[in-house]
Amino acid sequence: MYLNCHTYYSLRYGTIKPEQLLAIASENGVQTLALTDINSTSACLDVMRLSKKYKIKPVLGVDFRNGVQQQFILIAKSNLGFQNINDYLSKFLHNNKLKIPERPEYILQDCFVVYPYHKGKNFKLKSNEFLGIAPEDLNLLKFSKWNQFREKLVVLKTVSFQNKKGFNTHRLLRAIDNNTLLSKLPKSEEGQPQHTMLPYDSLYTIYNNYPELIDNTNSLLNACNTRFDFSNQTPNNQRFYTNNAELDFKLLKKLTYDGLHYRYKKPGERIFKRIEKELSIIKEKGFVSYFLINWKILKYARSKGYFYVGRGSGANSIIAYLLRITDVDPVELDLYFERFINLFRTNPPDFDIDFSWRDREDITQFIFKRFKHTALLAAYNTFKFRASIRELGKVFGLPKSEMDRLTRGKYQVSKLDRLSQLVINYSTYIEGFPNYLSIHAGGIIISERPIHYYTATFMPPKGFATTQFDMVVAEDIGLYKFDILSQRGLGKIKEATEIVAYNNPKQKPMDIHDIKRFKQDTRIKHLLRNAKAIGCFYVESPAMRMLLKKLQVDNYLGLVAASSVIRPGVSKSGMMREYILRYRYPEKRKEAHPVLRDIMPETYGVMVYQEDVIKVAHHFGGLTLGEADMLRRGMSGKFRSREEFLKVKQQFFDNCKKDGKPDDLTAEIWRQIESFAGYAFAKGHSASYAVESYQSLFLKAYYPLEYMVATINNFGGFYRTEFYVHEARMHGGIIEAPCINNSYNHATIQGKTIYLGFMFLQSLESKTIARILEARDIGGCFNSLDDFIERVPISIEQIAILIKINAFRFTTINKRELLWEAHLKISKTIIEEETVTLFKTKRINYSTPELPSTALENAFDEIELLGFPLCNPFQLLEQQSTNRLRAKDLEQHKGKTVIIEGYLVTTKQTKTSNRKLMHFGTFLDRDGDFVDTVHFPPIAAKYPFRGKGVYKITGKVMIEFDCVTIEVSKLEHLAIIEDPRYSDKKLRAS
Template structure:
């Protein structure tokens, strides 16, 4: 009876969650309903999957609208009809310029079409087309011509809200969507308050005088039958690579043995046994094509010279290692096979393939061309509480100051006025509602059937068709994604090798994949042990830098462990500290439970990896591998809100009790297991990270300047560009501002001089940069400002940027004088391309006054245009510093209260166990060395950070595990000089 039901995936319109819709229907005695979200199929598969729980037959359709103007409703008769409907909807979602017509402009015989009853509209209805009569249309119908054609009329009772609160929420969402005050929201942009679900009998009573409509509606719904097999037995992903399952397996086996001697010079029996064991299970579980598709993608990547890193649980596989999907040897690392794959596992292992951010789009293009049924995965961008407060504050017309106070949490709910209370109330209510569809960071589906068999697709600006459901729905129905991700770390490595090859042409090419050599390299060991890894992948953050120092890591296995120990699950549970203690002090290892020590000897009985959790659950808690696989799913971030942990928790406790294990130890171990939810790394994943860390560490150890240039050009990593420039300077580089004759778009290095690129100049347009480089390439370097103006069409605004950054310093002319000249010689209104003439017209040279500029003025121009000064920031202090204490002196001052000055690099905000705010700070001293600080809640509240700058830090020196920190008691940002460009004070030129 319900042919037009909306969930909150009718974005910024509906207010009912998909499962809630089924629950409401069940309560109202409804046995069949049509889910018809507005221009969306996002909820369709979820409703299909959940419908059995509520004993409801779901029918799938779409409410086609232009904005809120309903054109017609399509309802699929069958799976084929659903597919055709998805194809039809997708053409409008792919091209936003297309309006949805009043009638479908294509034949859709396997769908029913329902038109809303509109006064004055006349249709010649086809056999599959009907007119929908809403309760409010019944009075008009009595006097309408359509009353004579009741066989073409159906009940059209729209359901968009559960109740009055749902309708009020709908109005707020419509106001947000229209960017208007609630009081000014047009009625035409709203649904009707009565668009709620009635009990089945009550709805029938409304149409008592029109029994034909009830019969027609029920008959229509009976003719609809859609079925999806969500079981693992029905293949949803591309089932075969070669179109023949046997050939697939033969190819996988051949490729595995072909790669054997590339990976192992002398493979032993252990390796052969592992290969055969994996091949057997991969075949049995039906994952052969999954491996072959990944292999094909990466074969293409290697043919193009792209760098990549394969990680995820698939890194536990020797087959993945032999196929060069990963660079992690699971035999060397003794990776736990059952974490990678076991007979209880229903989904294939994860292969997260990282590419350089420059290469990923081409890889995606290749996948879409090579594999027939391909789409990107969507992600639901949801309403967040603070953002909702801001949006609803505007809708209610609150002043900005009040909105700021509410978003900052500075209020007591009981003391707020009525409107502010409503803002908070409804912000809480819509938190988690889908707001709009985005693109998953890297998920790609390659399905056996056309993607439109499952969903409509939309077309984001990148130009790749994208599903209307997310990864959780995809996995629930058995579609498993390929993760094609982008990271700047690989871009840095690739570019660094290219710069090195260019700067050192006589040197043999670097084999960046020679990880075995890197593991033994003494320079790399030194960088690791002393945490001198700024710019290096995954090991440069302040937290990682301190952890490496505490662990004194200088080997591969230690780095693999550190990569996982740093994760929130390990660190917050207290296991990080236990691991450090047992790593540094062997006598502490005896404190581990004997069973845990036996299960995890490598990590001294401390759970560090996902595999450890599975091992402990299996060997200590007596869970089967099937039950342990539930834990694996529970540890996955995307499922952290689910109850996988709870399903096996009681079994774990029962098994331990029956085995005579003490309750307190069992409870503590379960607490540790639970802390891994959503945060744990598989060991193979950490090992893959460590491989990339070693590659970047090698480049940093032997070619620090080239590597830092590549880091700067790839927009860094954890830190901002300023601090990679600083790091280059610490390694002997001389940093130059952009130069008209020496700079490129990106930074370049000549000998030990690094010229920053034009792209780092804020507001310098890309077309200006292209013109400069093109003219310089064809006609050589510029001889003067006149020569530049003659050859490069440029506006006064753009040349001003170049002059202010001192890009014409080769002329030896003062930049203030150059600015005068430029203003006199450049036409402000028109930019003309250079016209080649037979005779060159000499420009008039005007006499300009002497206008000296200073080093300090240059620094402020650099801050304005680059975002940071190229001089030492301590030189800009209003009162020259007399503080001689440096970071290197702190080791000798343990327990003493000191005053030291530091330039702020970065801060980290966290909360204590009682939810109070505290901070960690990272500063540079005048020599460029790091100062690490801790700001406990009272200090954090009294002395907050006040942005970039040099601070006086007063606090006690604390040393733990060789890590020096200052426990801050007072923090004050020091004043800098007045901007000399706008000052009347005379400053000496320097």
């Protein structure tokens, strides 16, 4: 008899988890309930999937509200009715200016409408419309005309909370939503404390005098039958590419063999056997259209000249390689096709396609236009504990200092006052509650049926319809995502090739996709072996740089392994060190367990790739391929709590015991699987990353300055812009601040001179940049400050930025004098576009005082406007050091305590096994070379980092696998000079 039940997907209102709602209903003897979240269908499919477990028949609908003001409830009689509800709700979610009316404007087929008594009592009800009578409405009903029309009345008992704590939580969520103190929350913004579920018999008793209402409600619920198939036997993605299965397969086969000679000069029998095997499995599993849709998307991308990388387990497929979905040769790498598709695998293949961040939106636009039933996937942004402390702290009126203390964890709960305790208690309680819907990083679904068959959609600022459920729910229902992702690495590569072509017009065009040649290139091998890869995709971070140094990798297969070994789980399990030992010292390979060595000879018995989990689970743990794949997927965390995963885990242990394997060995192998399987890459995924790494390494090896310019323009990678500017300087680049006559929006290169772009100047407006470039394009270079002011409408604030960065240095007039001139010549009135006149008015030239500026003043202007100085930062130290120790000298001091100065590049913090905080640091020495440091917990606590700048580092030099680090014992942040722009001290020009 429950027609209006809410979960916590009634965002910032309901407080019951979806499965908890079913459990509560089961405890209360309820056999049927209508899930009607407020303007949301997020929980519908999950409740439908879980309902069998609780032996409850779920009915689906939506509670339509403007804010908290209930207008009506729509309940679906069938799947068609649910689709119609989703269509109707989406209309309002796509346009937030539309208000939900008091009643639907038209009859929705296969839907019931229930109005709350106070709303609908004056309506003339249609055949599918009813008036809902809440328990508190029963006294009013006695004296109402509707008492004579009981056939149109139903029980309306709302369920939003489990108990009093749920209601209190609801009030806090409402206060957060209204951005108000709890004490000031209007009652009109709250639900009713009695909106909890009663036992069926108790509810029956309340309406005992109105048996017609009970009968009507039960009849309505009995008339509703919505069905969804969660068996995953057949994917619900678009079934055909050509509207015909046979034609689809013919096309796939044709495209495969058409691509053969592009990829292989002399394909052998092994290639043809692999092709036929894959085609057969793809056809049998019904994944033909999935391949063809990806092929179509990437054919469009190539037609537009977009760079892309196809990665994920899809790189294990030779069909994907021949269709140019991926650039990884699975035969060369002996990639395990069964990791991608096997006859036991229930979920379909998965391609992750990376595009440049500049190109992805156009690709998404194409997909929405080309394929009929398309939507982006949502992601649930949930309440996090620390963020909740701040939100609830505001609701309770706590001072900022108290909220800061609580978020830092500097408290004992028992010693907190009552309000602070409540904040901690409720922050813990709402942790994990959905807060709002956002967009999945790249997931798109292309469905056979209309998207609204499954869910309503909302319209985020990106302008693409987005589901109300996430990828896990989508997968449960057989809607498997296409991952259309973006990254800056591809933008860097593409732009670098364009810069190289522009700067070298007579040079033969390079083939950036000639990976086979790059793999043999001696310059690239040198960069890899010596970890000289700053700016290069996936191999530039301090951790990766140190790993490459330890492994001394100089080949493709070694880099593929390193890409997965670096992942968190492998290092945490201790197997990264073991892999390095076995890689560097062949005699150590004998220490691997014989079974594991036989399963994974290429990685010396160490699990490195996701495929290794499947192999070990299958060959060592005796699981079927299907069970092994379920184990691999479960390790990702999404399904870890699922019963299916826990059964497979138990099966692994049971099989090992039955096979006579020692318990301690089984436990150790499981520990290795569990510690890294959720983080490890598929081998094909690592191979795809390595291809992009090789492309960027080639550009870095042969065109370092052009590549650094492209890196700077695409906002870098792992490091800040400052350090890519530094890297360009290390390769002979001459770095110039933005210049009125030579700079553009982005950075540009002329010979070895790199001009930073206007876009890097903080607070310089885009319209100002556009005006400068337009004026220069029309009238040529500027010849004076007066000429600039005549041609570019600009405010004093905007021109001051340009003068301070020395953008008018071509005039040879000191910038302090130029600032005076500008202040005298530019009005502070609102700037309008230049008006063209027949005669130019001659400007008055004022006599300005001589105001010299120094190189040090320039450096502080650069820090203010660019975020970093263009000079060596060591020049800004208050006391110039005489310390001659450099990074290149550290090898000679192994085991000794040294003192060295370093300019902080980046830090990484982590926790030890006993949860204590420690740090890794990366610095540059005076010569611009890297210094790597380790800060163990006592030192990390005693000598914390104190922001950007130069540090005096004291510590012991440690060398492991040829990689030099300093184990820090003391860290001192060195003082810089007082800002000379505001100092009375006389400073030397330097």
